[in-house]
Amino acid sequence: MSEKTNRFLPYMRQDRLPHIFCPGCGNGAVMNAFLEAMEKAEMDFDNIAMVSGIGCSSRIPGYINCDSLHTTHGRALTFATGLKIANKDLDVVVFSGDGDAASIGGNHLIHAARRNLNITMICINNNIYGMTGGQVSPTSPKGIVATTAPYGNYDTPFKLAELVAGAGASYSARWTTVEMENLVLSIKTALKNPGFSFVEVVTLCPTYFGRKNNLKTPTAMAAVMKANTVFKSAAERMSEKELKDKIVVGEFANKQRDELSEVLEKFSIENSGGKTAVNSAYETEF
Amino acid sequence: MIIINEDLCKGCHLCLFMCYKNVYAISSEINKKGVQLPFVKFEERCTKCGTCEVACPDQAITVDLPDNWWMDKDNDINFNPHFAKGRK
Numbered sequence: 001m002s003e004k005t006n007r008f009l010p011y012m013r014q015d016r017l018p019h020i021f022c023p024g025c026g027n028g029a030v031m032n033a034f035l036e037a038m039e040k041a042e043m044d045f046d047n048i049a050m051v052s053g054i055g056c057s058s059r060i061p062g063y064i065n066c067d068s069l070h071t072t073h074g075r076a077l078t079f080a081t082g083l084k085i086a087n088k089d090l091d092v093v094v095f096s097g098d099g100d101a102a103s104i105g106g107n108h109l110i111h112a113a114r115r116n117l118n119i120t121m122i123c124i125n126n127n128i129y130g131m132t133g134g135q136v137s138p139t140s141p142k143g144i145v146a147t148t149a150p151y152g153n154y155d156t157p158f159k160l161a162e163l164v165a166g167a168g169a170s171y172s173a174r175w176t177t178v179e180m181e182n183l184v185l186s187i188k189t190a191l192k193n194p195g196f197s198f199v200e201v202v203t204l205c206p207t208y209f210g211r212k213n214n215l216k217t218p219t220a221m222a223a224v225m226k227a228n229t230v231f232k233s234a235a236e237r238m239s240e241k242e243l244k245d246k247i248v249v250g251e252f253a254n255k256q257r258d259e260l261s262e263v264l265e266k267f268s269i270e271n272s273g274g275k276t277a278v279n280s281a282y283e284t285e286f
Numbered sequence: 287m288i289i290i291n292e293d294l295c296k297g298c299h300l301c302l303f304m305c306y307k308n309v310y311a312i313s314s315e316i317n318k319k320g321v322q323l324p325f326v327k328f329e330e331r332c333t334k335c336g337t338c339e340v341a342c343p344d345q346a347i348t349v350d351l352p353d354n355w356w357m358d359k360d361n362d363i364n365f366n367p368h369f370a371k372g373r374k
Contacts, residue, residue, distance in 0.1 A: 026341030
């Protein structure tokens with residue numbers, strides 16, 4: 001290419017650009033952050049397989065020029081589990097939204113964290129169901145106005161990073177899209193970490209979240225998000241009243257333990273001698 | 287030198303918010319897509335940190351630095367050679 005182009009464009013399917021995300025949507029920034037983190041972690045781009053479910057954020061693997069699976073709603077982690085156990089050498093990355101990961105795939109999320117499978121999951125949390133028209137999602141903050149909550153949301157939201165850390169993941173963090181440097185370094189750590197690595201990214205949704213909550217421009221949403229961000233170390237010293245409507249960012253878990261795909265391989269070598277556990281009378285045929 | 291791709295920019299103006307040194311400004315004209323494009327007004331303020339490049343959701347901004355590998359003139363594929371080993 002003689003003309004000077006953006007540094008992330010060579011990794012992407014350029015015939016599909018510009019992408020369908022709304023102006024100001026954080027999904028494109030998370031895509032950039034992932035590509036930069038992949039460069040910093042010195043991973044092999046051809047060895048990466050991306051899995052996604054249904055949603056705005058799950059369209060990201062469609063724009064990146066690598067092997068990808070676009071699966072059914074909420075089941076991205078189950079497909080990723082099969083992919084990782086079938087081929088242990090692949091670097092599996094799961095992109096999913098908050099409705100995909102926390103609502104319909106909530107059980108898959110906590111059980112993948114409990115098993116500690118060696119995959120990286122990036123959950124893009126825009127606090128609302130963006131693709132279907134702005135309904136209330138399990139991560140919507142208390143008091144926001146949405147299509148299905150015209151008088152305000154009464155439910156308490158999920159805290160995904162804490163939930164996954166409590167379920168036993170070996171790495172769990174939460175960042176926002178207005179602090180790119182921390183996000184890039186966190187995704188880099190998550191890609192290198194052996195075990196289930198979860199990064200929750202709180203993004204802007206100016207079209208459906210912002211328009212109904214008097215934050216009509218992306219800049220206004222980003223300014224409010226930046227003002228409401230509190231680091232974990234500072235949040236420990238704050239009372240619950242002060243922490244209302246605040247986004248606590250930081251690393252919530254970072255400790256390694258046994259990882260599922262290696263445990264399974266060791267088990268099958270001990271019991272059947274091969275990498276696949278086959279215990280059958282027709283063993284010679286395999 | 288900072289290049290803004292006019293075909294990719296959707297006019298969210300997050301580059302104005304994210305830039306630490308206020309390099310960008312909004313133009314008064316509207317292009318054929320109906321977008322008020324940002325433009326580089328104060329280039330002498332730029333410290334070349336590259337935050338706008340990562341934070342741009344539409345991959346429209348390129349910060350031209352001779353030190354960066356992706357700006358090397360001999361590199362005709364414009365691709366990090368470290369990651370391109372297995373690519374066919």
